[in-house]
Amino acid sequence: MINGYGGSILRVDLTGKLIKREPVTPELAHDWVGGRAWIAKYMYDELPAGVDPLSPANKVFIATGPLSGTLWPSSAKILWGTKSPLTGGYIDSNMGGMIMAELKYAGVDMIILEGASAEPVYLMVDDEKVEIRDASAYWGMGSVDTEYAMKRDLGDEFQIATIGPAGENLVRFACITHDVGRQAGRGGTAAVLGSKRLKAIAIRGTKPIPVADIKGLQKHTTAAIDYIKNTAFFPTFSKYGTTDITDWCDDVGVLPVNNFQHGQYAKKDRINGKSIRENIYVRDKGCYACPLGCSTYSYSKKYGVYVEGPEYETIGLMGSNLGMDSIEEIAVLNAEADNLGMDSISSGSAIALAMELYERGILTKDDVGGLDMTWGNVSAARSFLKLIALRQGIGATFADGALAAARTIGRDTEKYVVQVKGLDYSAYDTHAAPAMMLAYMTSDIGAQHTRAWAIVQDINMGRESTDGKGKLVYDLQHLRPLMEVLGVCRFPWLEVKLDWENYVTALNLVTGQHYTTEELFAFSEKVWNLTRAFWTREVDGFGRAFDQPPARMFEPMPDGPTAGAKVTQTMVDQLLDRYYDAYQWDRNGLPTAGRLREVGLGYVADDLLKRGRIAE
């Protein structure tokens, strides 16, 4: 028994239908802690170099951390990692809900999926009983529909994660869904499950998680919750959740509009958090052990659909960025993306690209299956989503992602795709936000805000300036990964300012170890170097050229509070130089062998040297 851990790793070979249970060793627990760090390590160590993401040789790593499923506030994260079929590089995407606790109660900290089944299957983990079962009854069903159907068949006490038609059809930005509306959204993890014909994972466990000092943990938790519920931030964030930022983003001109061509939206009041409460709100919904309950569960009367959310990123990407009229239109698009099993961010980006190309006359009505892809046309957007999920007509082109679609279409359309490393921007325009842009440029999965969310500091520190921003992003990239190493949500820290040291205390109360912040930050640097090393190994010519912002940011913003603002190559180079300096990487942004050895990755240095990917 190791405090904080379920105690085992399930290795599931879907080709041979073999299941092995490997122990979590004290060394793995102590030296690599869990969550994202385990994924980064296992992915580098176990994937054959250059593996095709949609081939049986790719693997999916589903990992919890030592705090996942514990009493500690918001300990509700599980991570899904694999080689991304969207970017060709490292991806891990985290999910909230309830399933992380259930997995640990079944005595499991990580599942490794290998091989591929010939026929549709699902994995059932019921304490010691683990089975690969026929899923033909569920194949073809929506993600959310499948969860309801499986709960009816197996029992409500099972926690279930599913893929939808998009995952089955290998849409490269398909997502995994759980607990009605919690997703591992980014990078196409569900397409990898689809390639393995794995429709779902159903889990039930009964064994409590061993905790070194449960009394101490309870006391520490109650003190943290007492702090949280008495902060000035709590009433607003628990009410509006992520959507609370919509008005602010509009005020400062970073709300994406019409594929990031503008930063302010005339219909902002029709799509913000307040409009959710007034029009579609059903109730607040919380993830496991979370006092914030930031999620909103909604029902659109206009379209007759339930949806969890919409969250801010979906409001941005499927709302203002598509010119949608109101929160009702966003709700129906969100609900349909969820049930088809598609990342609402990359789906929004793909539809926005199609709409822009249509408006520019590059794609004709015939090209897009007779749809009128004008800004704000919700019925066209809904149809387009379905074309993508089913890979029909033009949908097959966009199912590979917006960047791949532009490359297929040609005619210099790549410049309209707002992405880094093939992962579409989430909802913060960076025409005048250098730190946020640097965060997108250097995130180890592509343009995702959760790797380092610097937009507020950007505005506070002066948005024209790059001063101190390389270091800011470097620091955020050390704290943020730790949340996902431990298996907790970042929001109590980020949104209600629960001090980081509380997490270290919680970790030590749970594990009985004596981790320090200094030690954990050094560990974080090791993990960040390891994912960078994975990209370096997997992607030919990887380096500075892959850390560039999208072309759109070099066009001047035409209007709004950032009118005239644009990014210059000088600014980009300055940001990257300082950022690489902070990591002690070379001018091409590659970790040197010496630096890898210093952070405890000697074997990775040797491997990359042998492959000729880095210099001594």
Add this chain to the structure above:
Amino acid sequence: MNHILVKPDNCTGCRLCQLTCSAQNFKLNTHKVARIGIVPHFPEGRFEIHLCNQCGICQSVCPAGAISVDEHGAYVIDGATCVDCGACVDACPEQAIFRSFASMHPYMCNLCGACIDNCAAQALTWEEER
């Protein structure tokens, strides 16, 4: 005498009450042995809260006379007298008497109040004498 007031409309389904209850009463990290039940109903979107409201029906149906009221006003099942017939579990109109591996006999809320401290959504609050 205190009672716990239940407001299901405020519940977010986070299970912190159950986690806290299990830690407080059984020193275990799980929501599955708690003296309170949370049952989600989706897609309609509501949570049922099952918690003893001290109605006393269990005491009246117990054939062994194993159920008494303690000094806090909580109903308590005496392990030595309980014959494990399950009559109280079946009769409880709130479905608030539980069985689990954490105890040999059924149990219900003991009014310790630990859950209330950790329910930030205020679905559980103290209510003075009704």
